[in-house]
Amino acid sequence: xxxxxxxxxxxxxxxxxxxxxxxxxxxxxxxxxxxxxxxxxxxxxxxxxxxxxxxxxxxxxxxxxxxxxxxxxxxxxxxxxxxxxxxxxxxxxxxxxxxxxxxxxxxxxxxxxxxxxxxxxxxxxxxxxxxxxxxxxxxxxxxxxxxxxxxxxxxxxxxxxxxxxxxxxxxxxxxxxxxxxxxxxxxxxxxxxxxxxxxxxxxxxxxxxxxxxxxxxxxxxxxxxxxxxxxxx
Amino acid sequence: xxxxxxxxxxxxxxxxxxxxxxxxxxxxxxxxxxxxxxxxxxxxxxxxxxxxxxxxxxxxxxxxxxxxxxxxxxxxxxxxxxxxxxxxxxxxxxxxxxxxxxxxxxxxxxxxxxxxxxxxxxxxxxxxx
Numbered sequence: 001x002x003x004x005x006x007x008x009x010x011x012x013x014x015x016x017x018x019x020x021x022x023x024x025x026x027x028x029x030x031x032x033x034x035x036x037x038x039x040x041x042x043x044x045x046x047x048x049x050x051x052x053x054x055x056x057x058x059x060x061x062x063x064x065x066x067x068x069x070x071x072x073x074x075x076x077x078x079x080x081x082x083x084x085x086x087x088x089x090x091x092x093x094x095x096x097x098x099x100x101x102x103x104x105x106x107x108x109x110x111x112x113x114x115x116x117x118x119x120x121x122x123x124x125x126x127x128x129x130x131x132x133x134x135x136x137x138x139x140x141x142x143x144x145x146x147x148x149x150x151x152x153x154x155x156x157x158x159x160x161x162x163x164x165x166x167x168x169x170x171x172x173x174x175x176x177x178x179x180x181x182x183x184x185x186x187x188x189x190x191x192x193x194x195x196x197x198x199x200x201x202x203x204x205x206x207x208x209x210x211x212x213x214x215x216x217x218x219x220x221x222x223x224x225x226x227x228x229x230x231x232x233x
Numbered sequence: 234x235x236x237x238x239x240x241x242x243x244x245x246x247x248x249x250x251x252x253x254x255x256x257x258x259x260x261x262x263x264x265x266x267x268x269x270x271x272x273x274x275x276x277x278x279x280x281x282x283x284x285x286x287x288x289x290x291x292x293x294x295x296x297x298x299x300x301x302x303x304x305x306x307x308x309x310x311x312x313x314x315x316x317x318x319x320x321x322x323x324x325x326x327x328x329x330x331x332x333x334x335x336x337x338x339x340x341x342x343x344x345x346x347x348x349x350x351x352x353x354x355x356x357x358x359x360x361x362x
Contacts, residue, residue, distance in 0.1 A: 208253065
């Protein structure tokens with residue numbers, strides 16, 4: 001089938017304003033949008049810039065707006081988009097070139113919630129034990145690949161980039177509810193600040209956009225509840 | 234180098250967030266509508282009590298007592314209330330969030346009959362029936 005793909009283009013060295021360029025190419029229904037971008041770059045316009053790495057939905061590099069909705073280009077099939085495809089960079093981030101956005105503010109928020117295990121107790125002889133039930137509490141939020149699909153789908157983040165964002169809250173949730181971690185109170189204090197978890201208005205854009213199908217709004221709700229009750233178990 | 238961060242209103246509205254995004258937009262418009270309605274009400278009440286502004290007060294009063302305005306304001310105020318209730322329930326019981334799609338359907342299921350009855354009464358009285 002013939003596919004028309006309309007791409008957001010912006011070269012900071014040449015363009016004053018961004019524009020859109022349309023390309024026509026042959027594709028199979030089972031082709032991914034990433035394959036189409038590779039074809040455009042390889043055969044029609046080598047100046048096209050976009051991020052990609054593993055191309056299998058694990059690294060989270062190729063998050064972009066496809067037909068107005070945040071997705072990973074490597075997980076989106078032509079069968080699901082139709083023959084007319086519009087690809088734009090993630091909303092709410094500074095565009096560096098074409099489909100590449102500046103991810104630094106996103107990672108800054110991620111780092112702000114201390115997404116690593118904190119436990120100053122003396123190291124046990126073997127591993128720190130955890131039951132299956134204790135592990136299950138935060139299982140969902142371990143799946144995050146930091147693609148930023150959720151944060152850049154969030155109207156609260158569009159409104160103000162100081163908002164810590166769903167991805168950072170998911171990362172915090174993963175440790176707040178980890179029975180081996182001892183810094184839940186510290187993280188909750190960070191998320192209780194002005195641009196913390198209460199900027200979430202339960203809109204669900206993050207949950208719908210997540211390519212890993214993490215129940216993000218639920219995780220945010222559990223963090224809000226932990227802040228209210230002080231319970232993390 | 235690079236573009237500035239820019240999220241325009243129209244670009245944000247074009248995001249394909251589907252049902253939940255629509256409820257969010259309607260909720261925001263609803264909040265704004267309630268502020269305008271209450272603001273007009275207070276302003277009209279204040280002006281009507283002053284000789285110099287009585288005519289303006291009566292004019293503002295005639296705006297929000299107009300049945301067309303009531304059709305609009307009742308839609309958004311009622312939607313704002315029911316949607317707010319849905320969000321409060323989901324915030325208080327995060328485990329229910331997995332049924333958020335059903336919650337939105339339920340919200341419309343509650344909203345439409347109530348609004349339908351109100352619409353019938355407002356339009357009938359507006360048209361002098």
